[in-house]
Amino acid sequence: MAEVTLKRKITLRRKQEECAFTFSGKLKVKFIWSSLTDFDLCVFFKTKNGEVGGVFSNEYRGKRSDLGALDKFPFMLHLGDHKVPKAGEEKQEQVNVASLDEIDQAYVCIVNYDAIMDQRDVTYAEEAGRVELQSDSGDYLEVLADSTDEGHVYCVCSIKNNDGEYALKNESRVMDLGTAFDEIPGFSIICN
Numbered sequence: 387m388a389e390v391t392l393k394r395k396i397t398l399r400r401k402q403e404e405c406a407f408t409f410s411g412k413l414k415v416k417f418i419w420s421s422l423t424d425f426d427l428c429v430f431f432k433t434k435n436g437e438v439g440g441v442f443s444n445e446y447r448g449k450r451s452d453l454g455a456l457d458k459f460p461f462m463l464h465l466g467d468h469k470v471p472k473a474g475e476e477k478q479e480q481v482n483v484a485s486l487d488e489i490d491q492a493y494v495c496i497v498n499y500d501a502i503m504d505q506r507d508v509t510y511a512e513e514a515g516r517v518e519l520q521s522d523s524g525d526y527l528e529v530l531a532d533s534t535d536e537g538h539v540y541c542v543c544s545i546k547n548n549d550g551e552y553a554l555k556n557e558s559r560v561m562d563l564g565t566a567f568d569e570i571p572g573f574s575i576i577c578n
Contacts, residue, residue, distance in 0.1 A: 394526075395526045395527070395528060396525075396526070396527050396528070397527075397528045397529070397530065398527065398528070398529045398543070398554065398555075398556040399530065399556070400556060401556055401557070401558040402555065402556065402557075403555070403556045404553045404554065404555045404556075405527055405553065405554050406551065406552065406553050407519070407521050407523070407525035407527060407552050407553070407554060408521060408523045408525060408551075408552065409483075409521035409522050409523055409525070409552070410522060410523065411484055411485065411522060412482070412483075412484070412521070412522035413482070413483035413484075413486075413519065413520070413521050413522070414480060414481075414482055414483075414518075414519070414520045414521075415427075415429060415480065415481045415482075415483065415494055415517065415518075415519050416478050416479070416480045416481075416517065416518045416519075416520075417478060417479050417480075417494075417496055417515060417516075417517050417531070417542075418476050418477070418478045418515065418516055418517075418518060419476065419477055419478075419513050419514055419515035419516075419531075420474075420475065420476045420477070420513075420514040420515075421512065421513040421514055421515075423498060423500060423501075423513060424498075424499045424500045425479070425496050425497065425498060425499070425513075425515070426442060426443050426446075426467060426479070426496070426497040426499055427442075427464070427479035427480070427481060427494070427495075427496060428440055428441070428442035428443075428464075428494075428495045428496070428497060428573075428576070429441050429442070429462060429464075429481050429492055429493070429494055429495070430442075430492070430493045430495060430570050430571055430572030430573050430575075431460065431489045431490075431491065431492040431493065431571065431572055432489070432490050432491050432571035432572070433488050433489055433490060434488060434489070434490045434547075435488075438571040438572040438574075438575075439460055439572050439575065440452075440572040440573070440575055440576070441453060441454035441460060441462045441463065441464045441481055442464060442575075442576055443464065443466070443467035444464075444466075444467075445467050446576045447575075447576070452464075452575075453465075453466065454481075456482060456484040457484075459488065460488075460489070461483065461484040461485040461486070461487075461488075462481055462482070462483045462484070463481065463482045463484075464479070464480075464481050465479065465480045465481070465482065466479075467479065486545065486547050486552065487547075487550075489545075489547050490546075490547055491544055491545065491546050491547065491571075492544065492545040493541055493543075493544050493557070493570050493571070493572075493573075494517055494541070494542050494543045494544070494545070495539055495540060495541050495542065495566070495570060495573070496510070496515065496517075496531060496539070496540040496542060497538065497539055497540075497576075498510075498538050498539075498540075501538050502538045502563065507536045508536065508537075508538065509533065509534050509535060509536055509537075509560070510531050510532060510533050510540050510560065511532050511533065511534045513531065513532075515530075515531035515532070516528055516529065516530050516531055516532075517529045517531060517542045517543055519543075519545075519554055527554050529542050529543045529554070529556050529558075533558055533560045535560035536560065537560035537561045537562050537565075538561075538562060538563060539560070539561050539562070539563060539565075539566040539570075539573075540559070540560050540561075541557045541558075541559040541560075541561070541566070541570060542556075542557060542558065543555060543556055543557050544557050563577065
């Protein structure tokens with residue numbers, strides 16, 4: 387009988403830390419949290435030809451197409467907005483990815499919707515959140531979303547496409563809406 391082992395889960399703990407991964411058509415990007423907060427998982431991107439876009443909750447603009455599609459560009463599908471979890475349970479939002487061939491770089495961001503609407507200053511340190519990335523090749527990567535910096539938008543990590551070789555990078559950048567608008571390619575789509 388052949389010896390079988392599992393690939394270990396790799397947690398990127400330090401800002402700017404990177405890890406290579408492979409996939410050939412099935413990638414899951416999940417944001418998991420357990421606090422009573424209405425978070426939104428968004429994946430924004432810049433294509434190899436310089437265009438920008440994103441997949442995110444269709445509640446921002448009322449367009450079902452904002453969720454994306456797996457069978458046509460951007461080959462990413464947001465599985466829908468999940469409201470506040472019940473006390474003691476974890477909640478998750480997920481984006482499935484079928485291809486990153488046309489994408490140069492993607493940015494996995496979390497938006498604290500409630501804090502923006504209430505104009506409250508917040509940190510992510512007490513939210514018990516993390517981003518998990520699972521590929522069909524067995525890679526299982528995790529980046530904790532636990533920054534103590536104040537801001538409404540958290541760019542947790544990025545995915546860089548180096549001609550079919552992929553790297554997940556811990557970005558750990560918390561920012562206000564204006565900074566996210568200026569610095570995250572595609573973020574402007576969800577802003578007025």
